[in-house]
Amino acid sequence: MSAATGSPDLAIAPQALDTQAVPATQVRSYWQSVLYRLRHDPVTLAFAAIVLAIILTAIFAPEVAPFDPYRDSIIGRLKPFGWRNHLLGTDDLGRDMLSRLIYGGRIALLMGIVPVVIASAIGGTLGVVGGFAGGWINTAIMRTMDVFYAFPSVLLAVAIAGAMGGGILNGMLALTLVFIPPICRIAETATSQVRSLDFIEAARASGAGPLTIIRHHVLGNVLAPVFIYASSLVSVSMLLASGLSFLGLGVRPPTPDWGLMLSTLRQAIWVQPAVCAMPGVAIFITSVCFNLVSDGLRAAMDVRL
Amino acid sequence: MSLPAPDARDRGGPQQPLLIARDLRKHFAVKGAKGAKGRPKGRKMVQAVDGVSFAVRKGETLGVVGESGCGKSTLARLLLHLIVPDAGVLVFDGDEVAAPRGIAVAALRRQVQMVFQDSYSSLNPRMPVRDSVAFGPYVQGQPKSAARRVAQDMLAQVGLDPGLFGPRYPHELSGGQKQRVNIARALAMGPRMVVLDEPVSALDKSIEAQVLNLLLDLKQRLGLTYLFISHDLSVVRFIADRVLVMYLGRVVEIGPSDMLFARPLHPYTQALLASRPSMDPARRIEEPPIVGDPPNPIDPPPGCRFHTRCPYAEAVCSARDPALTAAEGWDAHAAACHIHDPASGHSLASRLAA
Numbered sequence: 303m304s305a306a307t308g309s310p311d312l313a314i315a316p317q318a319l320d321t322q323a324v325p326a327t328q329v330r331s332y333w334q335s336v337l338y339r340l341r342h343d344p345v346t347l348a349f350a351a352i353v354l355a356i357i358l359t360a361i362f363a364p365e366v367a368p369f370d371p372y373r374d375s376i377i378g379r380l381k382p383f384g385w386r387n388h389l390l391g392t393d394d395l396g397r398d399m400l401s402r403l404i405y406g407g408r409i410a411l412l413m414g415i416v417p418v419v420i421a422s423a424i425g426g427t428l429g430v431v432g433g434f435a436g437g438w439i440n441t442a443i444m445r446t447m448d449v450f451y452a453f454p455s456v457l458l459a460v461a462i463a464g465a466m467g468g469g470i471l472n473g474m475l476a477l478t479l480v481f482i483p484p485i486c487r488i489a490e491t492a493t494s495q496v497r498s499l500d501f502i503e504a505a506r507a508s509g510a511g512p513l514t515i516i517r518h519h520v521l522g523n524v525l526a527p528v529f530i531y532a533s534s535l536v537s538v539s540m541l542l543a544s545g546l547s548f549l550g551l552g553v554r555p556p557t558p559d560w561g562l563m564l565s566t567l568r569q570a571i572w573v574q575p576a577v578c579a580m581p582g583v584a585i586f587i588t589s590v591c592f593n594l595v596s597d598g599l600r601a602a603m604d605v606r607l
Numbered sequence: 608m609s610l611p612a613p614d615a616r617d618r619g620g621p622q623q624p625l626l627i628a629r630d631l632r633k634h635f636a637v638k639g640a641k642g643a644k645g646r647p648k649g650r651k652m653v654q655a656v657d658g659v660s661f662a663v664r665k666g667e668t669l670g671v672v673g674e675s676g677c678g679k680s681t682l683a684r685l686l687l688h689l690i691v692p693d694a695g696v697l698v699f700d701g702d703e704v705a706a707p708r709g710i711a712v713a714a715l716r717r718q719v720q721m722v723f724q725d726s727y728s729s730l731n732p733r734m735p736v737r738d739s740v741a742f743g744p745y746v747q748g749q750p751k752s753a754a755r756r757v758a759q760d761m762l763a764q765v766g767l768d769p770g771l772f773g774p775r776y777p778h779e780l781s782g783g784q785k786q787r788v789n790i791a792r793a794l795a796m797g798p799r800m801v802v803l804d805e806p807v808s809a810l811d812k813s814i815e816a817q818v819l820n821l822l823l824d825l826k827q828r829l830g831l832t833y834l835f836i837s838h839d840l841s842v843v844r845f846i847a848d849r850v851l852v853m854y855l856g857r858v859v860e861i862g863p864s865d866m867l868f869a870r871p872l873h874p875y876t877q878a879l880l881a882s883r884p885s886m887d888p889a890r891r892i893e894e895p896p897i898v899g900d901p902p903n904p905i906d907p908p909p910g911c912r913f914h915t916r917c918p919y920a921e922a923v924c925s926a927r928d929p930a931l932t933a934a935e936g937w938d939a940h941a942a943a944c945h946i947h948d949p950a951s952g953h954s955l956a957s958r959l960a961a
Contacts, residue, residue, distance in 0.1 A: 332733060332776070500729035501739070504789075507687050508743035508796055509716050518742060522733035 332522075339602040346598025349591045356588055360407035369398035371405045371558050380574045391577035393563065394570050399577055402558040403584050409470065409559045410588065413543030413552070414536045417474050421481035422532045428482070429489025430524055434497055434516055444490060447483040455480045459542050463551040473552040477539050488531045492524040526603045533596035537589030544585055560585050614799060614830060616718065617665075619701040624662035625800055625832050626719070631659045631685055631695035633678075637905060653904050655681040657856040659695075663800070664937055668826070668833040670847025670864065672840060672879070674901055678856040679836045680724075683804045686834065687721055688712045700799075717747065720793035724805035726785035730777040736788045737762065737773030743796045761791035764828075765821060783814035787821065794825065800832040807842060819846055840883055844868055849937070852876050855904055855912040858931055862940030872942035875913045911945065921945075923952045 340346060359366050368387065375396030383391050390399035432443035450458065462476035496502065496519070505515045544561025546552035553559040555566070560581040567578040634652040656678045663669050673679050684690040686697065688705065696703060699718065703709030720743075723729035730739050741758035745751060759769035765787040767773075777785055786806060793801055803822070807815040823846065826833060837843050843850055843864070850867045852860040852875065860873040871877045881896035897916045902908050908915050914924035923945050931943040945951035 500723040500725055501731045503684075503689055504721070504723060504729055504792060505742060505746075506689060507716055507721050508746050508792075509713050510742070510746040514746060519731050519734070522731070526733075 336602045340598065343598050343602065346595060346602070349594040349598070352587070352591045353595055356407060356591070357411060359404055360411050363404045363408060367398075367401035367404045369401040371397060371401040372556060373397060380570055380577065382574060383576065390580055391574060393567060393577070399580055402563060403560070403580060406558040406560045406563060406581065407584070407588075409553055409557065410540050410543065410585070413470070413474060413477065414540035414588075414592070417477035417481055417539050418532050418535045420474075420478045421535075422485050422528060424478075425482040425485030426489045426524070426528050429486040429491075429528075430493045430516060430520060432486070433490040433493025434512065434520060436494070436497070440490070440494075443486070447486050450479070451483040451487070455538075456542060456545060459546060460549065460551060463546050468546075468551045468554060470553055473543060473546050476546070477542055480542070481535055481539065485528060485532060485535075489524055489528050492527045493520055496520055496523045530596060530600045530603060533599055534593060536596075537592040540585065540589055540592075616799060617700070621665055623665070623701050624698075625665045625700055626663040626686065626834075627696075627698040628662070628686065629660050629696040629698070631656055631682070631697070632693045633681055633685055633690060634693055651905050654856050654907055655904065656685060656692075657907075659853070659856070659858050660931070661851055661858060661861060663832060663834060664849075666830065666832055667848040667937075668835050668846055670843035670850040671834065671836045671853060672838060672843050672850060673853035675838065676901065676904065677853045678904075679838075679853055680804055682853070683721060683802045683834070683836055686802055687716060687719055689721075717796055718798055719800045719802060720796050720798035721802045721804060722786075722789050722793050722806045724808055726782055726789055726809060727777065729789050730785060730792075732777055735774045735776060736780065736785075737769065739777075740788060740792045740795050743792065747796070757795050758791070761795045762788070764794065764825065765791045767791070781814075782810055783818060786810060786814075786818055790818075790821070790825070794829065798831070800834065802834045802836070804836045805838070806835075808837065808839065815842070822846065840868075840879065852879070855901055855907055857912060858943065859913065860940075860942040860944075861931070863938055866938075866940045870940075872940065872947055873913075873944045874917045874919055874946070876942070878916075911943075919946060919953075919955060921953055927951070 368389065375392070378386065378388070378392050378396035380394055381388060381392045381396075383389065385391060388398050388400070390403065393399055393402065428443050428447075432440040453461070459476045459480045462479055463473050466472040466475065502515060502519055505519050510518070543552055544559070544564065547559045547561030548565040550565075553562050555562060563581040564578075564585075567581065571578045633656045634654050637651040637653055659678075659682060661669070671679055671682065681690065685692050688697075697715075698704065699710050699715055704715050705712050730736060734742075737755065737758050740761055741751070741754040744754035744757045749757070759773060762769040762773055767784060767787055772780065772784065772788075777788075780788065786809075790801075790806070806822070807818050810818060819842065822833070825831060833846075835843065835846055847864045850860075850862065850864050851858055852867075852873065854875050860867065860871065860876045862872075867876065868880065871880050875897075878896040885891055897918075899916055902912070902915055908925065910923075910925040910927055911917070911920075911929050914920040917924065927945070929943045929945045929948060929951065931941055941947075945953040946955045949956050
C-alpha cells in the first residue's frame, strides 16, 4: 500500500515513509460526508421528516384540509375536539380549526423562510465584502449594522412594520431588515477569520484576484456557519411573524394565520382552552422542529469534529 | 556547486543573481499607538525590516536565521510582494520588480513561490488537497482538467500517491503530508525560486529530515533556487550554501555556510551559535551566551541594534550604526560590526587590524 509504488518517476521512495501514516480510508467529498453524517443521525432525521410533513401539508393545503377554512357557522362556534367531524374543534366564528391551522401553515412558512433567505443573501454578501476588504469599508458596514443591532429584534420588527403599515409584504420586509445585521456579523466574523490564514496568502501568491479568492477559498468556509445560523433563524422569524400578526401588524383577518388566530382566540381561552391553544401548539411544534434540524445540520456540517 | 540545466526563462545567464534585494524597508504602524490627538504624524512604527540588502545566486540555497520577531517572515512576504515594501528595490533575474520597464508582480509570482510555516492554516480546510494544488495553475489560465493533471504530477513529485491523497481534506493528513502538499502547491506554479518560511519548524524530527531530503531532491531535479528561513541553526547548516543572519530587521552577517559556522564574525552570530546545545557533554555551557529579550522593534536602540546585549559594546556602538562591509563576490563573508571595521574606533578593531 506504499504511496510510492503508484508513480514510476518516484526516486524518493525512502522519504515517502510518512505517507503511510494514515490508512487508506474511503474518500468522500464534503457534501457527501455531510449527508453521511445526517443519515446516521436518527433524531435529526425524525424531526426533518416532521418539518417536511409540515411543509407538504402547507403546500397541499386545499387537498389536505377537511373543511373550507373560511366557512363559518353560527351554531358551531367554539366546539370541542371531534365535534361533528371537526377534529380540532371550531373557532369563535365556527370555522374548522384544523383546516385553518393547515392553511395558516402557508403564511407561517412563508414568513419564516422568505425573510431569512433574503436576509442571508444581503447580510452574507455585506459580511463577506466587509470581512475580506477590511479597513474603512468593514468599519462602515459593521457600524451601520451595529445601529440596527442595538434594538431588540422584536421591537425593531414592530417598529418597522408599524411604520410601514401591516400586511404580509411589509411584515416580511420588516423581518428581513431585522435579520440582516446578525447574519452579516456571522459572515463577517467567519470571513475575517479565514482571511488571515496562510492559504489566502498562498492564493494571492499564485496570482488570484480578490473575487477569485472569495469564490474559491472564502465562500466555502463562510457558507456553513451562515447556513447553520440562518436555519436557526427560521423559527425565530416564524415567532416574530406570529407576534406581528398578534399585534395586528401582519396578516389581516379573515386570512388564517397562527399568530392572528392565537390573538383572536385568547378571549375564548376560558371557554375552550384546548382548542384556543392549538395555534400556539402549531407554532411551538414547527419552531422546535426547525431548531432541532438546524442543530443536526450544525453537527453534520462541522468537518473538524 | 553544479548549476542546473539552463532554464528557458533564464535571462541574465548564470552570473546574474536570481534575486537582488537592495535596502528593503517595511515599517508597520502600531495600532492604538497614535500620537497626540490621533494624528498619524506621531504614530509609532514597528521597524520589521529596515534596510535589508542581499543577493541570491542562481541554484543556491540561502539560509536566513534569526530570533523570533527579527523580521524573517516579513522579509519572505516582501520578496513576493505579498506585503508591498515601503522602500527598496527588488531585482529578479535582472528585471526590477514592479518598475515601469521591469517585471510585473504577477509575473514575479509565477517564478517565485512560497511555502508557509503553518501547514494547517496554509491549506483550505474545505478543499481537497488536489484542488488546493491545482488552484495556482487554474488561476494562471489553465483549464481545470490540465490544472488537475499538474496537481496529480506534483503530488507524485513530493511523494504522495495522487490517487490516494489527492481527494483528501487537510484534516485527514499528517503534518508531514500537509507540508508535502504545501510544497507541491508552490511547485505547481513552476517557479524558479521558492521562499521557504520555516517549512519544517512544526514537524517532528524524523519527518523534518524526510521533508528536508525531499527539498534537496526537488531542488536538484527541478533546478530550483531556495531562500530558506529558519530559526533552527542545524537545519540551516544542513541545507544552506550561504547564510544570512538577521537581528531586529537588519542583516548583521552574511557568508558561506561553512565559513560562517566555523568562524562567526558578529557577536550576535557567535552568541547564536554558542546557544546551540552541544553534542559533547564536556562542552555544554552553563551560562546563556546572551541574556534578555531583543529590544522592542517599535523603538530600536540607536547605533548598532545589538549593543544593548553585546558583551563587547563600547561608546562607538551606541553612537554609530555599523555598515555591512560591502560584500563582493559569492564567497565574501561580512558582518555589520564595528569590531571588524578598523576605522571605527572600537578598541578591539585596532587589535584585529594589527
